[in-house]
Structures are given as C-alpha cells and as structure tokens.
Amino acid sequence: MRSGPLTARQPFPEEAVRLATEAIRSGTLFGVGGPLTERFESEFAAFYGAGHAVTVSSGTAAIHTALAALDPDPGAEVVTAPITDAGSVVPILYQGCVPVFADVADHLGMDPAAVEACVTERTVAILAVHPFGGATDVRALRAIADRHGIALLEDCSQAHATRLHGEFLGRYGHIGIYSLQQSKHMTAGEGGVCVTDDDRLAEEMRLFRDKGWDRAGGGSRGYPRLGLNYRASELVAAVALPQLGTLEDVLARRRASAAILDAAVDEAPGVTRWAPPAGCDASYWCYPFFVPSGETARWAEALAAEGVPTTPGYIGEPIYSCMAALQEGGTFGTSRYPLDLGVDGRGDYPPDLCPRAREALTRLMIFWLHEDHTKDEVSEVATAIVKVANTFAS
Ligand SMILES: *Cc1c(COP(=O)(O)O)cnc(C)c1O
Helix, strand or coil: CCCCCCCCCCCCCCCCCCCCHHHEEEEECCCCCCHHHHHHHHHHHHHHHEEEEEEEECHHHHHHHHHCCCCCCCCCCECCCCCCHHHHCCHHHHCCEEEEEECCCCCCCHHHHHHHCCCCCEEEEEEEEEEHCCCCHHHHHHHHHHCCCCCCEEEECCCCCEEEEEECCCCCCCCEEEEECCCCCCEEEECEEEEEECCCHHHHHHHCCCCCCCCCCCCCCCCCCCCCCCCCCCCHHHHHHHHCCCHHHHHHHHHHHHHHHHHHHCCCCCCCCCCCCCCCEEECCEEEECCCCCCHHHHHHHHCCCEEEECECCCCCHHHHHHHHHCCCCCCCCCCCCCHHHCCCCCCCCCCCCCHEEEECCHHHHHHHHCCHHHHHHHHHHHHHHHHHHHHHH
C-alpha cells in the first residue's frame, strides 16, 4: 500500500516557541510561582472547569502526587486497571500501598462490578484508567467510591478533553490526572497535571510536589509533609499552554481519522471495532482494533509490509504480568514491601487475575493515529487493513 514513513506528528505550535524563548530570555525557569506556570495552571483549571490545577514533572509524578495527597497508611489498597501504563502502578508501590487489579469490560475500561468486588475495608482509593481515549465508567465508580467513603482518582493520561455523558473525564473523581508526555494529546515532552475542586487536596498536592515545604511559612523553614521534588519548570508551561487552545481541534482531527478506519474495520473480515462505552466521545490517543485471537504478531508483520506500523497487543500482557516488581519481589531490596502487607491474596498477581484483560490483549492491535496524518494516509491505512483481512480470510 505504502512506502516511506507516515507524516510525523508536530504537536508544538509556534506560540510554544515564542513563550519558551521568552521564558529563557527572562533568566528564570523555576516553575513554582513562575508567571507561565501560574497562567498554565489557571487556564488548565478553567478549561476543565476545576477549582485547581497543579503542574508536576510527569504523569507518573501526577499520579503519585494525587495518591500521596490522600495520605494512605502503608498496606492500604488501591484498585486500578490491568490494561495501563506502568506509570499507574509504580506510584502505588512507592506510596507503600498494594495495587489491586479489577478486570476490564469489552471497551477495555474497568468493569464497575469487578471494581466493586475488589473494594475492602483496606481500600483507600480507586484509580480509574481511561484507556486509548475511551473511558472507564467513572459515573458508576464515583457512586461506588461515595458508597464506601473512598477516593476516586482518574488517570486521564490517554484521555485529554474526553467527555463521558457530556462531562470531561477527570471531573468525576476527586482528582483528575493528565500526563504531558510526548505521546499524549497535549505534550511538553514530559510533564503532568492534577485537577481538583478540593482546596485541601490541592494544597496537599502543592506541598508534595515541593518536598513538603510550606513556602508561605516564613521564619525557619517548615516541612509539614514528607514530599518529593516533582516540580515542573517554566518550559513545561510555555510549551503546553498554547496547546489548550488547539486541543479540541486535535481531537476533532483524530475522530475524523478514526471514523475512516472504523468504516474499513467494518468491512474487513475477522476484524472488529474497539468501541468506547456508550456516552463517551472518544479522543483516540491511538486507534485500537481487534483481530482474531493469537493473530496479532502476524497482523503486525503483514501491516508493516504494507507500510503501516502498528503495535500488536499494546502492552502484551496485563500490566501486573509485565512488571517484575509485582512478580519476583523486585520492589525494595530483598523485601516484598509493600506487597507483603497484602492480605487475603492481595499482593499476589497470578497470570489469570484478570482473564478478560489477558484475553483481549491477544486480539488487540494499536495503530498510532495522530492529528497530523493526512486524509490520504488514513485512507491508505484503512485500505491496508481491509487488504490484509481479505488475504488472511481467503
Ligand atoms: C502515559 C501514561 C502514564 C504515565 O505518564 P508519564 O508522563 O509517562 O509518567 C500513566 N498512565 C497512563 C494510562 C499513561 O498512558
């Protein structure tokens, strides 16, 4: 179908160059209290209709910051998703908590019934993950969280500006979390943002990202909390700020491309759509689709021969099987801390803990769709999918 690479993504508007240059020329790139960081945080909060936005150095740092703001006791349980980036899980371990994985629904977001079954008296939070620009049913998860008096955190790293029932993802939970890593809808190469309406949680997050230092204290330094340095520099804000203005357009272009690919998938024998849950206007961090079980490697090879790069199986196996820390006691030294604090089998992650997630990954293909692909390129990808499907079916 194609030879030569697809158009590369250029996520950084000219305005980002101007603002970054201005920041460098100012001689100060320190982020906390900096003019660009303050402006970015206020505009990011306004975009999402949130009371506060707190900028940090990565999505992983943002998840850690959100979780630390809850100040859980060691051994507390956090329910999260088996199909996600390690960045969702690592902060749980570093905060001394035990990750508990709830299996997925057909749309690969978490299944609320599975989440509810994972909640115990030791659960401190549900960390919902919104995969691929689709959604976990956070309306249902918020009801579960409220019923049990626990927190709902939303990992929206793959779902910037994505709406579910008309409301932005990240706004159903107590804290919404966004990564600004290179591959995300909005990016500064690295970075992360937490949003919340809760003044106390916002203050806790500002302390945690800044070594626990209360800068307003005066006198001798006061560190009322234990925290890390997860501060982001002014360059993160300079680069990310102008993308708030183009984000909706980025999503519109991705949706238009996804519609072309959906039509191809519908006519390709043996291939099925990934469908976001009802009420979700997906933002397509990538374009996922399903091929017959166990055929993903063969599909990736055939599509590569047509000039279409894909990733078969996304992460390959559920994240708990991918991470040595969860499998071989590779956490801290020779201990199994904090997994040794797990009770009733929590802290153990056998392969079939989440069988639906494991099975789905044997059928899942990812095409790294982005907003700068031309319509012609997307049409060629669509034709390649149909061609490979017809070849394999005959
Ligand atoms: C990218 C990503 C993260 C981690 O973000 P980083 O900025 O790379 O630390 C966490 N969760 C999900 C679902 C992601 O896609």
